[in-house]
Amino acid sequence: MxxxxxxxxxxxxxxxxxxxxxxxxxxxxxxxxxxxxxxxxxxxxxxxxxxxxxxxxxxxxxxxxxxxxxxxxxxxxxxxxxxxxxxxxxxxxxxxxxxxxxxxxxxxxxxxxxxxxxxxxxxxxxxxxxxxxxxxxxxxxxxxxxxxxxxxxxxxxxxxxxxxxxxxxxxxxxxxxxxxxxxxxxxxxxxxxxxxHDLPDGAQVHVMAERTPAAKPGSKQLAYAELDVFADYNSFMVQDETARFDPDRAWTKALIADMIAAREGVIGVGTARRMTVSVILDVRSEAPDDNFDGWDHVTEAGLRVESGKVIVSMLDYSDAIPRTAVPAGDYAARVYAKGFDTISNDGVHGQDLYHVVLWPGDIKKPRVLVGYPEPLPGG
Structure with a gap:
């Protein structure tokens, strides 16, 4: 044989x-x-x-x-x-x-x-x-x-x-x-x-975006933070530290329809999952460019920061929530979201990421720049 x-x-x-x-x-x-x-x-x-x-x-x-x-x-x-x-x-x-x-x-x-x-x-x-x-x-x-x-x-x-x-x-x-x-x-x-790669066992990991919103020439980074945020009710808020706001029906409707809402000192960001999600807060001196390739959903709004500190949470103002120091003033805001195609059918698991870019400028009304064309998993 x-x-x-x-x-x-x-x-x-x-x-x-x-x-x-x-x-x-x-x-x-x-x-x-x-x-x-x-x-x-x-x-x-x-x-x-x-x-x-x-x-x-x-x-x-x-x-x-x-x-x-x-x-x-x-x-x-x-x-x-x-x-x-x-x-x-x-x-x-x-x-x-x-x-x-x-x-x-x-x-x-x-x-x-x-x-x-x-x-x-x-x-x-x-x-x-x-x-x-x-x-x-x-x-x-x-x-x-x-x-x-x-x-x-x-x-x-x-x-x-x-x-x-x-x-x-x-x-x-x-x-x-x-x-x-x-x-x-x-x-x-x-x-x-x-x-x-090459991290020791047990090291804490933050999953970063494959690409970041491109900066225009001469733009400087004023503040930056990587955060894990519990997105209760499929949303979180980016807000001035001193602002307080109780969500109403119109707010909730806007988050469901457009994944963006805004009030004085507060921006609401809709999420694809009601779980802890990865958020990048990125404050720049200039607006990012308008290339939206690779992002599932892109929205725009504005934020007034009177206190010089920004928090990202869902109605949680405790000392445990990180504060990010920024120059006081008015900011235009853009929220880039991606990873929606990684989310499980029950909406529990996924690698979705939300990159929030702020830059000094006129406060913009909430609007959708790029809409995700499919229904989100989990209903």
Whole structure:
């Protein structure tokens, strides 16, 4: 009986091909990249373990991610700010862990949440043997089968992403996972990886926005704070420390309809979840630019700050609420919100973020600049 090499054993259980036949040359005569070119010339993309593992096809025609485009920095690697440099990714598992070649010398697994690289071996046979040694865990075989039996088949462009990231305490329960476009899954996690990469265990983490509202030339930052705010009744307030306001029916109606409301010394910001949410308070000397790309919902209002201190809370004026010192005066305000597509169906979990920018200027009436087109999860 002939013993098959591990890569041949893996191909024996593969579903393939994902693309038409191609003669692939990756510019190397030896090493893992030469092996990859030979593999994809032989079988142009495939899945194994009931789509728990996917190997990308090469060439413009085919199903799922394309090898060259997947490795372009602008596809998703740019969101990792250098942490994914030097990787040539050729496949991924069910949760977006990347199988990659580094320096044409080693095959590694790249964790999308932490950007950690775990060495597997010197070539594709080592990678195949590693998968075959534990298909249930390393190939996500059992989970991929159970998910698709209950939720339906995954598209070739889809992977699973947790609503609460695994590194932030999220579980592998079905209710904490959603199927999304694989590129979107990677771009969502890039900023998280930037934040937590190389942090010691137990360190406090603040998830920052993938991008911030662009500043105009000459703009200076007057104050800045990253806050965790309990958004009771799906809202919070940005207000002068001394202002007091009891929400009325008109206020509530505006927050529900537009996610923005304002009164003397107070701005109300609607949120997609009635949970603790991440808020950035960003006070600048000049208005941000008008590029709203990448934001789900953008609103505008104004705020008078007489006390020289701003608080962000929901009717909580206790000493425990942080105060942010700002120059007294009138401010225009813009609220940028994103991450609505990460929110669970029950509206409990998500990675939504609210970036509040204030700058000295005339107080503006509340209005919506960019409206989220879909109903918010959770009703």
């Amino acid at each position: 002939i013993d098959l090499r591990p890569l041949d054993q893996l191909l024996a259980v593969a579903r393939a091909p994902l693309g038409p036949r191609i003669e692939l040359d990756l510019g190397h005569d030896t090493g893992p990249l030469a092996e990859l070119a030979e593999l994809l010339t032989r079988l142009n993309g495939f899945t194994v373990f009931n789509a728990g593992v996917q190997v990308f096809h090469a060439g413009t025609a085919g199903l799922g991610p394309e090898l060259a485009r997947w490795n372009e920095p602008s596809t998703w690697k740019d969101t990792y700010a250098g942490l994914a440099d030097g990787l040539f990714c050729f496949g991924q598992d069910l949760f977006g862990c990347q199988f990659a070649v580094t320096d044409n010398r080693e095959v590694v697994v790249f964790d999308p949440e932490t950007a950690d690289r775990t060495p597997i071996g010197a070539g594709l046979d080592d990678w195949a043997a590693w998968l075959l040694d534990d298909p249930a865990v390393r190939g996500a075989h059992q989970f991929a089968t159970a998910w698709q039996d209950e939720r339906g088949a995954l598209g070739h462009d889809q992977r699973l992403i947790p609503l609460q990231m695994f590194t932030m305490g999220g579980t592998y329960d079905f209710d904490n996972l959603v199927a999304k476009d694989a590129i979107t899954c990677m771009r969502i996690r890039g900023p998280l990886a930037q934040t937590i």
